[in-house]
Amino acid sequence: MESVGTMKDLAGKIPRLEGVPTGVEGLDQLFFTTRIVDGKPERRPLGGIPRYSVWNITGVADTGKSVLVEQFAIKQVAMGYPCIFATLESPAPFVAMGLKTRALAMGVDPEIVEEKVIFIDGASYYQLRNSIQTFLNTLAYAIKEYKAKAVVIDSITGLYETKEVFARDIVRAVFNFLKEWHQTALLVSQKRSGHEGLSAEAAGGYAVSHIVDGSMVLSKVLITTKYEASLYRRPVGEVVRLFRIDGCRLCGHDTSTHIMEITESGLVRIGPRLSDVVSKTRLEGGDSDEGGGA
Amino acid sequence: MKVVEPKEYSLDDMAMKVFLEAINLAGGPRKLMEYRRLTWLPSLMEAAYSVVLANEEKKSEDEIASFLGLARPAVRNILRANPDEVMKRLEGRVRSRSHVAGGLAKLAYEKIKSAG
Numbered sequence: 001m002e003s004v005g006t007m008k009d010l011a012g013k014i015p016r017l018e019g020v021p022t023g024v025e026g027l028d029q030l031f032f033t034t035r036i037v038d039g040k041p042e043r044r045p046l047g048g049i050p051r052y053s054v055w056n057i058t059g060v061a062d063t064g065k066s067v068l069v070e071q072f073a074i075k076q077v078a079m080g081y082p083c084i085f086a087t088l089e090s091p092a093p094f095v096a097m098g099l100k101t102r103a104l105a106m107g108v109d110p111e112i113v114e115e116k117v118i119f120i121d122g123a124s125y126y127q128l129r130n131s132i133q134t135f136l137n138t139l140a141y142a143i144k145e146y147k148a149k150a151v152v153i154d155s156i157t158g159l160y161e162t163k164e165v166f167a168r169d170i171v172r173a174v175f176n177f178l179k180e181w182h183q184t185a186l187l188v189s190q191k192r193s194g195h196e197g198l199s200a201e202a203a204g205g206y207a208v209s210h211i212v213d214g215s216m217v218l219s220k221v222l223i224t225t226k227y228e229a230s231l232y233r234r235p236v237g238e239v240v241r242l243f244r245i246d247g248c249r250l251c252g253h254d255t256s257t258h259i260m261e262i263t264e265s266g267l268v269r270i271g272p273r274l275s276d277v278v279s280k281t282r283l284e285g286g287d288s289d290e291g292g293g294a
Numbered sequence: 295m296k297v298v299e300p301k302e303y304s305l306d307d308m309a310m311k312v313f314l315e316a317i318n319l320a321g322g323p324r325k326l327m328e329y330r331r332l333t334w335l336p337s338l339m340e341a342a343y344s345v346v347l348a349n350e351e352k353k354s355e356d357e358i359a360s361f362l363g364l365a366r367p368a369v370r371n372i373l374r375a376n377p378d379e380v381m382k383r384l385e386g387r388v389r390s391r392s393h394v395a396g397g398l399a400k401l402a403y404e405k406i407k408s409a410g
């Protein structure tokens with residue numbers, strides 16, 4: 001393909017817009033396409049994230065990022081598609097242990113996970129973290145060898161942990177690679193202490209979110225006042241997790257902030273809109289604007 | 295559980311490609327001998343590694359300096375060399391202070407990459 005051309009020149013190369021189920025309850029229905037019916041726009045659910053899209057999954061520690069991407073990996077293999085899981089934080093055997101537990105919670109045979117999740121263990125092999133080209137070479141080999149359709153990188157921050165100024169270059173290289181290999185991918189990126197909780201900002205600034213197709217932001221609020229307790233309908237001392245989609249280049253998406261829950265079986269699910277929870281509280285007269293301490 | 299062994303990237307192969315291409319850009323090995331420019335070659339090798347490490351591996355000046363055993367300003371000079379100026383200088387058209395080996399290595403790298 002030349003660097004300059006018309007859309008006609010791209011004929012046959014433009015992918016069909018279709019959804020890839022994520023394995024996260026409540027998430028797939030947040031993506032849609034719109035078509036005009038009788039002069040009016042009509043939403044049609046996509047049923048998942050767009051195929052071949054590359055996502056930034058960001059949030060502070062303990063917001064459920066890794067659980068979310070693990071569920072995605074399990075869902076892919078449950079549907080029969082091998083999934084590459086590049087771990088740069090926890091060594092592969094420990095990730096495998098978590099995946100098996102979550103597979104059981106999702107009603108998926110752990111044997112399938114063992115068979116079809118292919119690990120790239122950057123936590124154990126230093127050269128994968130130290131050389132971006134070695135990392136990409138290994139990823140290329142794994143995709144080709146196992147005919148993978150999906151990639152999880154947990155976390156992409158592991159590739160520029162001590163030199164965030166290079167985040168843009170490194171994420172660009174990974175993004176271009178994933179596009180070239182037609183992968184649907186989730187890249188986990190860590191937040192730093194100064195970052196606003198519900199923004200798409202992550203280590204390396206906005207580098208990741210600017211480059212990829214979309215961001216999912218996970219956040220948490222510790223309930224410390226009576227006001228917050230009545231607003232979120234949770235007791236003081238509990239944690240409320242929040243979720244929002246911060247842009248998607250490839251299709252329409254819900255723009256609200258949602259409650260996110262980690263269930264007793266250790267799975268994440270996207271709950272109701274935060275605005276609906278707050279309205280319900282107000283309708284029931286459950287909050288006052290006084291604020292006040294606990 | 296399947297774990298893929300790392301498939302190592304050959305930094306040396308790429309640096310050698312850049313080095314040889316840079317020699318060609320300077321007129322080829324015979325020209326280097328004729329003009330008594332053989333003393334450039336160690337610098338050219340360092341420049342080739344610097345350019346590959348910066349562009350392919352996204353290494354910082356400090357990382358490159360430590361890998362090659364050079365001072366950081368030396369690496370900076372290589373990476374900031376102006377290839378156009380260097381070519382003009384080789385053709386005897388201008389007097390440039392740009393790092394010659396750096397400019398050649400950068401030009402060679404660009405040529406290799408654009409050729410695919």
